[in-house]
Amino acid sequence: MRSMQTVLLLSLLLSTGNITTATGxxxxxxxxxxxxxxxxxxxxxxxxxxQQRIAQxxxxxxxxxxxxxxxxxxxxxxxxxxxxxxSFGNILNxxxxxxxxxxxxxxxxDNLQVKAAVNYRLYNGGQNSASKTSxxxxxxxxxxxxxxxxxxxxxxxxxxxHAVVQAKEMVKVHQQALDSISASFLVGKAKYDLGDLLKQDxxxxxxxxxxxxxxxxxxxxxxxxxxxSLLNLLGEKDGTIKLNxxxxxxxxxxxxxxxxxxxxxxxxxxxxxxxxxxxxKAYGYKRPKIDTFASYQFDNGWExxxxxxxxxxxxxxxxxxxxxxxxxxxxAIARTQLQELxxxxxxxxxxxxxDIQQADLYYQQANERLTITGKMVGVAKEATRLARIRxxxxxxxSSELIDYETxxxxxxxxxxxxxxxxxxxxxxxxxACGLDQFSR
Numbered sequence: 001m002r003s004m005q006t007v008l009l010l011s012l013l014l015s016t017g018n019i020t021t022a023t024g025x026x027x028x029x030x031x032x033x034x035x036x037x038x039x040x041x042x043x044x045x046x047x048x049x050x051q052q053r054i055a056q057x058x059x060x061x062x063x064x065x066x067x068x069x070x071x072x073x074x075x076x077x078x079x080x081x082x083x084x085x086x087s088f089g090n091i092l093n094x095x096x097x098x099x100x101x102x103x104x105x106x107x108x109x110d111n112l113q114v115k116a117a118v119n120y121r122l123y124n125g126g127q128n129s130a131s132k133t134s135x136x137x138x139x140x141x142x143x144x145x146x147x148x149x150x151x152x153x154x155x156x157x158x159x160x161x162h163a164v165v166q167a168k169e170m171v172k173v174h175q176q177a178l179d180s181i182s183a184s185f186l187v188g189k190a191k192y193d194l195g196d197l198l199k200q201d202x203x204x205x206x207x208x209x210x211x212x213x214x215x216x217x218x219x220x221x222x223x224x225x226x227x228x229s230l231l232n233l234l235g236e237k238d239g240t241i242k243l244n245x246x247x248x249x250x251x252x253x254x255x256x257x258x259x260x261x262x263x264x265x266x267x268x269x270x271x272x273x274x275x276x277x278x279x280x281k282a283y284g285y286k287r288p289k290i291d292t293f294a295s296y297q298f299d300n301g302w303e304x305x306x307x308x309x310x311x312x313x314x315x316x317x318x319x320x321x322x323x324x325x326x327x328x329x330x331x332a333i334a335r336t337q338l339q340e341l342x343x344x345x346x347x348x349x350x351x352x353x354x355d356i357q358q359a360d361l362y363y364q365q366a367n368e369r370l371t372i373t374g375k376m377v378g379v380a381k382e383a384t385r386l387a388r389i390r391x392x393x394x395x396x397x398s399s400e401l402i403d404y405e406t407x408x409x410x411x412x413x414x415x416x417x418x419x420x421x422x423x424x425x426x427x428x429x430x431x432a433c434g435l436d437q438f439s440r
Contacts, residue, residue: 030244033161034438036234037154043235044153050146057142061135067128070120080110080303093299094306110303117295122315125287130280137274141267148263153233154437158251158427160230165245166420167223173412174219178212180388181405185209187392201398208402215409251426254433257360259352261434268345275338282334286327288319352432359425359432366418366425373415380404380411 031039041047081087090109091097121128185205191197231239259265294313301307320327387404390396427437 030242030247032244033158033248035244036161036230037157037437040153040157040234041150044233045235046149046153047146050142050149054139054142054146057135057139061132061139064128064131064135067121067124067131070118073117073119074115075117076112076114078110078112080108082108090299090301091304091306093297093308093310094301094304095308096301096304096306108303110301112300113297115295115297117293119291119293121289121291123288123290125284125289127281127284130277130284134274134277134281137270137277141270141274144263144267144270148267151263151431151434151436155427155431157233158437159424160226160233161243161248162420162423162427164223164226164230164243166416167219167226168243169416170413171216171219171223173409173416174212174216177405177409178209178216180384181205181209181212181402184388184391184398184401184405188398191394196394197398204398204402208405249438251423251430251437253363253426253429254435257356257429257433259349259356259432259434262352262432263434265345265348265352265434268341268348272338272341272345275334275341279331279334279338282327282330285323285330286320288317291316291318356429356432359429363425363429366422369418370415370422373411373418376411377408377415380408384408 081090084104084106087106087109088101088103090111091101091106093111093113185202188197188202188205192199192202227241231237231241292313292315294311296309296311298309299307384404384407387396387401391398391401430437
């Protein structure tokens with residue numbers, strides 16, 4: 001079912017004249033397979049989703065990097081109070097203290113306070129550096145996933161393109177079959193009118209003609225479904241497109257068959273780098289933190305008509321002697337996550353190795369099928385040609401002619417399928433090796 005859906009996608013690339021699609025992109029007058037890949041990489045929603053994930057990862061990396069910079073803060077506030085403690089503080093800050101002030105009842109005061117402060121963490125156990133490394137690794141992982149999206153999408157487009165080509169050729173095959181059986185039916189009817197053909201033989205030819213018409217209807221319907229599916233793969237809702245098979249580049253199988261370029265593996269390796277950094281970050285929770293701070297403050301009051309300024313600066317060291325094993329738990333979690341990724345990498349390498357082996361075997365099978373079915377078509381064409389001559393001469397019955405026509409159609413269908421499978425096998429082998437279908 002999935003193979004059929006993939007086949008259906010490509011004919012939509014066919015269009016006469018430039019057409020502006022629903023997304024605002026302009027489809028070429030005729031579309032080669034490489035142009036179809038390029039168009040899909042721009043218009044398919046999967047590409048936009050992957051791009052946004054990269055943007056999110058970069059934004060997070062920028063946020064993490066902000067920890068390496070000092071924090072500046074500017075604040076202002078105004079208030080009135082008769083609370084002894086706060087009023088006395090206002091009096092001191094405004095420089096209005098004298099011996100007549102009652103400490104228990106200094107009276108009502110107001111204060112406008114403007115304060116500028118700066119804080120900077122000198123050392124936090126290596127957490128900032130580890131967080132930055134982890135964030136960069138996540139960005140690299142998202143970029144690798146984007147490459148994977150492109151490679152998978154490119155393969156689906158190539159696969160669908162050749163599926164549509166196959167669907168178009170199948171329409172031609174069934175049209176030729178209908179034309180041939182229709183011609184034989186006219187010959188049979190003429191012979192029946194002359195009394196040289198039985199009614200049953202004529203009915204057999206008419207039945208085969210109806211069957212050929214039905215096959216042609218189904219083939220045309222499948223072609224239209226293919227076109228609709230291809231437009232969807234290109235990220236378009238509507239449009240008409242025309243395939244340019246002559247100028248399409250013929251793909252070649254890769255020379256080096258390995259999985260080192262597969263985005264799945266590279267993504268996991270980048271995530272492993274992030275996990276290693278997270279282990280270092282977890283150890284940082286148990287190390288001391290060193291901060292520097294400084295601030296300047298200006299106070300002004302209207303009740304006492306006083307003002308004053310002050311500053312403070314210093315260094316702060318914080319070290320948790322005991323945190324209820326919180327730090328040790330963070331380390332344990334980070335280490336198990338790293339070990340899980342290492343296991344996933346091993347599993348992925350096994351899966352990718354199998355994927356390449358299967359793709360290579362599929363390619364070898366496709367080569368053999370292409371050769372065999374090509375010979376089948378040649379033999380079937382010659383046998384059917386001779387059968388048509390013999391039927392006109394009255395040597396064979398209509399049922400025998402129908403058998404030859406059916407074998408020819410079957411051989412042609414098999415060869416078309418083998419040819420499409422051969423092209424898809426090359427594309428699949430390139431995908432399995434983590435290579436682009438076409439250079440961009």
